[in-house]
Amino acid sequence: MEFWEFMLAPTILFLVVVAPIWITMHYRSVSKSSRSLNEEDRESIEHMLETVDTLTQRIGTLESILDADHPDWRQKSHRQQTGKE
Numbered sequence: 001m002e003f004w005e006f007m008l009a010p011t012i013l014f015l016v017v018v019a020p021i022w023i024t025m026h027y028r029s030v031s032k033s034s035r036s037l038n039e040e041d042r043e044s045i046e047h048m049l050e051t052v053d054t055l056t057q058r059i060g061t062l063e064s065i066l067d068a069d070h071p072d073w074r075q076k077s078h079r080q081q082t083g084k085e
């Protein structure tokens with residue numbers, strides 16, 4: 001019984017003081033490491049941005065073609081969206 005009595009105070013001290021600090025510091029470090037993007041994520045974002053730029057250029061091209069062929073397409077589109085024809 002003497003050993004258990006001896007270990008009781010350090011165990012309580014560990015559970016009350018050390019363990020909460022340890023757990024808090026662990027999850028802080030995990031959170032900080034997960035905030036930064038890894039190389040694969042950066043490449044994926046870069047690819048998506050290139051795709052957005054390409055699509056933006058395509059939309060501009062399509063709008064210029066529509067402007068040349070049907071000059072009032074924007075007004076017709078707006079009227080259809082608002083329900084006024």
